[in-house]
Structures are given as C-alpha cells and as structure tokens.
Amino acid sequence: MNKLLLETRELRKTFGALVATDGVDFDVREGETHAVIGPNGAGKTTFIKQISGELRPDSGEIRFAGDDITALPAPQRSHKGLARSFQITSIYREFSALENVALAVQAHAGHSFRFWRAAREDPALTGPAIRILEEIGLDRRKDVLAANLSHGEQRQLEIAMALATRPRLLLLDEPVAGMGTDESQRMIELLATLKGEKTIVLVEHDMDAVFTLADRISVLVYGRIIATGTPVEIRANQEVRAAYLGEDS
Amino acid sequence: MITTRNWILVAILLLLGAVPAAAAYFEQPFYLDLLRRVMIFAIAAVSLNLILGYGGMVSFGHAAYLGIGGYAVGILAHHGIHSGWLQWGLAIGASALVALAIGAISVRTSGIYFIMITLAFTQMLYYLGISIEEYGGDDGMRVPVRSQFSGLVDLNDGTQFYFLVLGILAASLFLVHRLVNSRFGMVLQAIRSNEARTRAIGFSPYPYRLAAFVISGAMCGLAGALLVNHTAYLTPEFMNWTRSGELMFMVILGGIATSAGPLLGAAVLLLLEDVLQGWSLLPREAVRDHWQLYLGIFLVLVVLFARRGLAGLLPGKNE
CATH class of the missing domain: 3.40.50.300 (P-loop containing nucleotide triphosphate hydrolases)
Structure with missing residues (x-):
C-alpha cells in the first residue's frame, strides 16, 4: 500500500x-x-x-x-x-490565459521582488507556462483574455494554473x-x-x-x-x- | 514593445518640453507656472496610481506624503539647511518610513477599511501639522529660499525648475511603467484581480502590497518637496483630506491603471479649475462662485461614459 x-x-x-x-x-x-x-x-x-x-x-x-x-x-x-481549483471559477479575468499560468509558474520561481525586467517577456516564466497550456490543450488560446474564454476553457485554465505550481x-x-x-x-x-x-x-x-x-x-x-x-x-x-x-x- | 498609447504619452511629454519656449515667445509666463503645478500633481497622481490603479488599494490619504515631503523641505529650510540633496533625500526617506508604518497596519485590510484607515492616519498628520506652532501651525509658513543643488540647477529660474519637474515626471512614469510590468508588478495586479487565487498559487500578498505602498509614498514625498518649492509656502493644507480626494479624482478621471491616466487627470482637473474660475464668457457670478459644480458635472459624465477614464478615450488598445 x-x-x-x-x-x-x-x-x-x-x-x-x-x-x-x-x-x-x-x-x-x-x-x-x-x-x-x-x-x-x-x-x-x-x-x-x-x-x-x-x-x-x-x-x-x-x-x-x-x-x-x-x-x-x-x-x-x-x-x-498543495494546489487547488475552485468550485466557482477563480482566474485572473483581465489577464491572458498565458499570463494566468505564467503567474502560477512565477509563484514557484523564487521571490518576486524583481522590479525591472518585463515578466511577460521572461522565457523562464512563459516557457513552462506554454508547455502546460499545450499539455492541457489550451495553447492555441494562450493570448486570449481569460474573461473571453468559454466556461469549459476557464475550468481547464484553473487546472493548468494548479499544475503550474508543480x-x-x-x-x-x-x-x-x-x-x-x-x-x-x-x-x-x-x-x-x-x-x-x-x-x-x-x-x-x-x-x-x-x-x-x-x-x-x-x-x-x-x-x-x-x-x-x-x-x-x-x-x-x-x-x-x-x-x-x-x-x- | 511600446503601445500606441505610450507613444502618445511620450508625445505629450515632448510637447510639455516645448512649453517654456512657447511661453517665452507669447510672453505668457503664467502658463509655465500653471503647467509646473500640473506636472507636480501628476507625479503625485502617478504614485497614487501605482497602489490605487495597479494594486487595488484605494488610499484616501495620499496627501499625507505631499505634506511630509513639504515639511521635510520646509523644516530644514527653517533651520537654515537649504541643500536640496538633504531636503529631498529627507522628503523621500521620511515619506517611505511613514508609508512603511501606515502601510504595515493598513495593507492588511481592504475595501472600506483600507480607505478609512489611510484617511485616519492622514488626518492625524494634518492635525499634527496644525499643532506645531514652530513651523507655522494653522497658518503655515513661508519657505522663501528654494532648495539648492550645488549650483547644478537653479530652482529660482522658472525654466530650469520647469525642466527639472518635467524630468522627474518622465522618470516617475518610466519607473512605474517598468514596475507594473515586472514580476513584482504582475503579483501586485494579480492580488488586485483575485486575492484568493493569488494566495492559492503560493503568493503571500502582504509583503508585495506593503512594498508598493512604500514606493508610492516615497514617490509622492518627492512630489511634496517639489510642491513646496513651487508654492514657496508650507501649510498643513498640503495634507487636507480634500487634497487626498483631488489626487484620487485625478487618477480616476485620467483612467486607473493606465500609464497616461494620472497626467491627463491632473492636467484636465487643474486646467479646468483654472479656466472655470477665470471664464468671462458666462455670467461671472454664476460660474466663478460655482465652478466646482461644473467640474462635478464633468467628472460625473467622464465616470459614467468613459469607464477607463480619459486615457481610455485615446486611440490604441486598452491596457
């Protein structure tokens, strides 16, 4: 056992x-x-x-x-x-799908008191995020605002964010x-x-x-x-x- | 990558750079003075936008830092210390420290509690200013000697002072632009957008919100140092709650969480104030005495019909 x-x-x-x-x-x-x-x-x-x-x-x-x-x-x-998805969809609606997942990657990539470099152009964050979106089948929707995803896609995005925290x-x-x-x-x-x-x-x-x-x-x-x-x-x-x-x- | 709207913002700054020459040509030095005031308030509004716009922390006490910056300069000047390095250094340092103390307590709260706590602290500082007779008390005091920078810039020269303010404004805009797009800024916006989610993916909001609060306070303290040099007069009114309200108005009117918003908001609010007070086309009494009414109507219209504020009306994509 x-x-x-x-x-x-x-x-x-x-x-x-x-x-x-x-x-x-x-x-x-x-x-x-x-x-x-x-x-x-x-x-x-x-x-x-x-x-x-x-x-x-x-x-x-x-x-x-x-x-x-x-x-x-x-x-x-x-x-x-421990990672969690929520009963009522809980995502960053005004961020793109990619940014949502990249934030979850970022949360587990050391502290975020980094004030200067653009996070959206940081391959250390976007790279893993894109791989997870591919895994989950959302990669073609990565640049769509989370608010504009369908309900089903938003639920998938939640799973992707949970997975991004490894x-x-x-x-x-x-x-x-x-x-x-x-x-x-x-x-x-x-x-x-x-x-x-x-x-x-x-x-x-x-x-x-x-x-x-x-x-x-x-x-x-x-x-x-x-x-x-x-x-x-x-x-x-x-x-x-x-x-x-x-x-x- | 620079968006259309940020190019417009750069263009506005370049236009502001041409104002001294134009004012000299048309012999209208008054406008130099007015726009310098606009830019100083814009710096304060830019700092407020960092926490209010991007951080979702509705600070109703931001005038506190205008006051601390002002008093830092005024008090040192009162005791014969005119070095701008020291005065402005103290303005920034003291503002950061006070913001750290106020923030340590207030950023744990949110919504209406945050608004009330920030307001309460600022009122305390306001009454402190009133009570200290040594530095003018209720009436305030003149600060006749402007900050001195080892002969590098002469603030008594209107044009030099103007360009210094413009430079600091541009630097503030650039700094906030970098900040909000950095990892730090992404966390800050994530907390505003969805705090429960942000905690669930592993961020503790408190240190990030507090850091933003301190940066914002320090930046506004610098605006306070500029303002007292601009007015050459220090009063507790720097910290009046209506001042905090004006700063909020500027940010909301210009468009919260937009890069150009605070500058547009400060410009429109202060210029409109000036125009309405001096308008001679309408019956004087009706306008001059009630200019705030017209301003109020305008603000209501903007809030109703331009959800992203004035910056939202600019061509280009919403940020």
Whole structure:
C-alpha cells in the first residue's frame, strides 16, 4: 500500500450552531484519486478549504507528507505542494490565459521582488507556462483574455494554473460543475490523463466523473464521513444509498 | 514593445518640453507656472496610481506624503539647511518610513477599511501639522529660499525648475511603467484581480502590497518637496483630506491603471479649475462662485461614459 500523502484527524469546524466539519478522519494515499461526494450542504467546500488553508479548523490536525500543516497559511501550503481549483471559477479575468499560468509558474520561481525586467517577456516564466497550456490543450488560446474564454476553457485554465505550481496533491473542487455534456466529457478525459501521475482529491457532484476517475470514494454527510471505499463498495453500501445515492434514483 | 498609447504619452511629454519656449515667445509666463503645478500633481497622481490603479488599494490619504515631503523641505529650510540633496533625500526617506508604518497596519485590510484607515492616519498628520506652532501651525509658513543643488540647477529660474519637474515626471512614469510590468508588478495586479487565487498559487500578498505602498509614498514625498518649492509656502493644507480626494479624482478621471491616466487627470482637473474660475464668457457670478459644480458635472459624465477614464478615450488598445 502506498504511503499517506494527506491525512486529517478529528477535524472539526463550526459556524455558530452549524457543525460543518464534524470530526473528520480522512486519508489520501500517494498516487490515488480520492473522490469526496455528498449532498449539497454536506460541508464539502468547507472541508476542502481547511485542507487548502483558506479556513482554519476549530480543532483537529491536518498532516501533509508527514508534516503538521494545520496552522500553515494557504500560500505556504502551495509551496509544500498543495494546489487547488475552485468550485466557482477563480482566474485572473483581465489577464491572458498565458499570463494566468505564467503567474502560477512565477509563484514557484523564487521571490518576486524583481522590479525591472518585463515578466511577460521572461522565457523562464512563459516557457513552462506554454508547455502546460499545450499539455492541457489550451495553447492555441494562450493570448486570449481569460474573461473571453468559454466556461469549459476557464475550468481547464484553473487546472493548468494548479499544475503550474508543480503540486504533489491536486485539490479539485467540482471541476465539471456547470459544464455541458461535451465539455464535462473533455474535462473528465483531461483529468484521466492526470490520474496516476498526480495525487488527486476530487470533490464532485457529477457521478460520471466520480465513478470514472476515483480509486476510492469518501461520502460526506452533515460534516461526517459515513463511508470510505472503492467505487464498487460505495455503490453497494446501504447507508450511502439511503443518505445520498438513493435521493437521485 | 511600446503601445500606441505610450507613444502618445511620450508625445505629450515632448510637447510639455516645448512649453517654456512657447511661453517665452507669447510672453505668457503664467502658463509655465500653471503647467509646473500640473506636472507636480501628476507625479503625485502617478504614485497614487501605482497602489490605487495597479494594486487595488484605494488610499484616501495620499496627501499625507505631499505634506511630509513639504515639511521635510520646509523644516530644514527653517533651520537654515537649504541643500536640496538633504531636503529631498529627507522628503523621500521620511515619506517611505511613514508609508512603511501606515502601510504595515493598513495593507492588511481592504475595501472600506483600507480607505478609512489611510484617511485616519492622514488626518492625524494634518492635525499634527496644525499643532506645531514652530513651523507655522494653522497658518503655515513661508519657505522663501528654494532648495539648492550645488549650483547644478537653479530652482529660482522658472525654466530650469520647469525642466527639472518635467524630468522627474518622465522618470516617475518610466519607473512605474517598468514596475507594473515586472514580476513584482504582475503579483501586485494579480492580488488586485483575485486575492484568493493569488494566495492559492503560493503568493503571500502582504509583503508585495506593503512594498508598493512604500514606493508610492516615497514617490509622492518627492512630489511634496517639489510642491513646496513651487508654492514657496508650507501649510498643513498640503495634507487636507480634500487634497487626498483631488489626487484620487485625478487618477480616476485620467483612467486607473493606465500609464497616461494620472497626467491627463491632473492636467484636465487643474486646467479646468483654472479656466472655470477665470471664464468671462458666462455670467461671472454664476460660474466663478460655482465652478466646482461644473467640474462635478464633468467628472460625473467622464465616470459614467468613459469607464477607463480619459486615457481610455485615446486611440490604441486598452491596457
């Protein structure tokens, strides 16, 4: 069995009376694609935000690659190898696709207290950025303003920016949300190419994506993980069917 | 690569370079004075544009640095030190230091809190200026001897002073142009555009925003040193909150986050002010007493119909 890359222990987060994360123990093995599913309001995004460092848990521990990162702010977690895509598309709308990715490259190319040379003409930044855009299939759109990309392309750009930070773990928050059938199919294919190469935590509503991509699935309901297992196990789990899958069928 | 709009900006600077000769030819020295004032405010507006435009930090207290620069010169002159090197060095250094202190607290905040904190600090400095009788208190004091530069430039010579201001303006524009296109500038604009994303890809915004705040303050301090040499009079009014507002107006009117914007904004605001106050075509009372009303209407129209300000109306691509 591969060693653990990410683990959370007894993670807890409340907002007033609402317990959004209720003592979550969660493991991600190096190299696996681990999906987190759950009905709306189950606390999936709150959970992801604690892993990425945008929210501080009330109690509990988060370990990444053996280190306790519970108190580490988001930028430092990025430097440890955690990258995240957002549920609601989060890009630099007034920058070109290339500039978006180049910024992510720049964030991991030493400090940016460099005041004189034009960053847009720096091959140390644009070179890697173009290669990632090629990988992701956006290279022909590199000079288009991010705001003018289609929704699907913007979602791809998010993935490209995450990849540009050369992460060990990709946290993907609903990467196919709001996509048409064709677009989401293309995104699933893209993610399939990353599967195995990268460790991925995939939060997703789209069951096609989840059952196509995930090695393991954890089911989050009312802030608790009620089951973790392979897709086959999860499909067969009575509690999951009652709490979640049953609602849809 | 130089954009069409930056060529226009270069052309404007060249035109400004021709003004002294024209003013002498037409025997209108007043215009030399007016345009020198415009350029000094343009330098201040350029510095504000760095943080307000590119950094998204709406500083409503930028006049503080005009004041600190002014007081640095005025206080040294008051004690008999007229060396421009020392005076202007102190103006820049003290402004940077104060900006570091104010920035250390304020750049952690954003939006309305940032506006209020920067305003509050500037008000504190304003009342400090009023309270120090030694340096003129409320009334201010004359600064009759201009800064001296080992005989290199003579600020008492209107034309030399004019060209010095023009040179500093051009240097400020170039500096900010390089800054905002550098790695540093890209981070600054990234933070303005999407802070959560910027943190997620691994940048801590705080040191970058603070550095921009300090650079901007230092540059504005230099404008303050120029301004007190221009007016030969130092008053706490340098730091009045309405002054901070004017600087913001210049940046917004000219077009935020554009290279030519601050200069255009400063020029149009100050020239319009001058024209409206002296206009003789309309009934005098109505215009002279209410010129701010007309100015206000104009500003509202620009903000409504020219989203990128005056610079956005220039030919060429939006930056």
